[in-house]
Amino acid sequence: MEEQRKSENALVPALRFEGFSDPWEQRRLGEVVDVRSGRDYKHLKPGLIPVYGTGGLMTYVNEALSKNEDAIGIGRKGTIDQPYKLYAPFWTVDTLFYAIPKIGIDIEFALSCFLRINWKAKDESTGLPSLSKSAINDTRILLPDAREQSRIGTLFSKLDSLIALHQRKHEKLKTVKQSLLEKMFPKEGEDVPEIRFEGFTDPWEQRRLGEICDEVTRRNPLSEAPVMMITAESGFIEQSERYSTDNAGESLQKYIVLRRGELAYNHGASKLRPFGSCFNLLADEARIPFVYHCFSLRSDCPAFTSLELNGGQVEDQLRTLVSSGARMDGLLNISFEEYQTVRLLLPSLDEQRQIAGLFAKLDSLIALHQRELDILKNLKQALLEKMFV
The missing domain is CATH 3.90.220.20 (DNA methylase specificity domains)
Structure with a gap:
């Protein structure tokens, strides 16, 4: 009885939503997702369907490999350790597998499982990193029931949305800074900038x-x-x-x-x-x-x-x-x-100080968003470790 209890404890995560207590069940990924191969897109015409590779979005075409089923993209060659969600309709190139969750499997939960796996350890090449379908299908994971999958998947989906929001804010501030650097300093051959603080008119x-x-x-x-x-x-x-x-x-x-x-x-x-x-x-x-x-x-x-x-x-x-x-x-x-x-x-020392002060405030904002982004990413990583077996 004691051995059975220890075995069951090994099949539950350290952190769970209230109301869930059953042990998780071991499954092969091949039982959880349908791994499909990407294909060449060069014969297709330009269109509105996104084409993805291991590095992300590549171009747009007029046909889809998956018309209405979202999937998880996982590299076949090259970058094999950065799975990400693909929203239908989409096309993937031949270096990117796409894994469609089977009935009863929550895609956000499945994506979190993919993110926890050490894919580099499954590299089957001595050169460019590569994965095979069999290496993916034979990978074993532990799976809760559909309700718990959904709760966990929803949590990580919200976390990903928050991370993406802070990432966009961070990138926008960096873009604003770059734009101001271009406009608040004179262009080549000129001695005044395009944008100035009020009250400054003298040439630099x-x-x-x-x-x-x-x-x-x-x-x-x-x-x-x-x-x-x-x-x-x-x-x-x-x-x-x-x-x-x-x-x-x-x-x-x-x-x-x-x-x-x-x-x-x-x-x-x-x-x-x-x-x-x-x-x-x-x-x-x-x-x-x-x-x-x-x-x-x-x-x-x-x-x-x-x-x-x-x-x-x-x-x-x-x-x-x-x-x-x-x-x-x-x-x-x-x-x-x-x-x-x-x-x-x-420019004058006063104008120098005002320009420097503006960029110091911008840098502080950028650093603040970076810290918030790091906190969210660390939280996600900690939850991936605690909420999965």
Whole structure:
């Protein structure tokens, strides 16, 4: 009797809706969904039916593989570990299976099951990751009755809607920021921006960076300031956020001590910023890698200057400074002397501060939505672990 109780306990999730107590039953996915193959679409005419591949939406055609049955898309080749819901009518290419839930199976519950499975462990190729129908069909899951499936599926559907809503808000704010960056800074060959705060009419003045800054080279081996680094996405972050161990080692004594309002240019290429990125320090003090180009401004606003130094016109200038493919330990081959030749357009200090203040508020909003998005994603992951067996 005790062994039977232990066995039944192993077949129930840690967290359940009230009113459900029966053990879940083991099933093969082939008993739960009908896995079908995608097909080539090139013979079809343009239309309104979406065509999906492993990376998502590809194009639109005039015919559907599934006319009125929603399904779960799961990669056959390439990206095999990111299943997602397909809304009928749709077409899928031959690298994407589509799995239609059988009668009595809730699609949202089935999708949650798919999301929990380690599909990479079922990879049947030594090259490009691939899945077979049999690998999917033979995968075993535990299944509750239809009512409990529906309750769980509805919960995750609502969570997905919330996540999508916050994702849209987050992307919209990033789009607004990008649009304002384009309109609140003068275009190439002009000396006034398209959009300005009321009361500002004077043309912006051109200066080379070297005319308005001084290099920072201070070092202090006894400093206990946090060790920080620059990422293109987030600006200054503590090095421990990116590396689990002390990445500086003995070279820490050579690190530059930067103070609030001073700037650093990380001339390492990244996907987001192929010609490096520059940020001003918001913390009181930090130790940062000595390979960065560090400087202070004599009178201009650091937050404004970093915005302009990360802009497209400066990027165009940096592109001409970099010899093709030249690197030093993964860094762009741009010396501080060369970096100082970059030309900037500068308004009055008051206008600089107002522009910087606006973008600081936008960045705070973007960060807030990112945190809310992360909380929802973490909640979903925790529920996937607790509400399934």
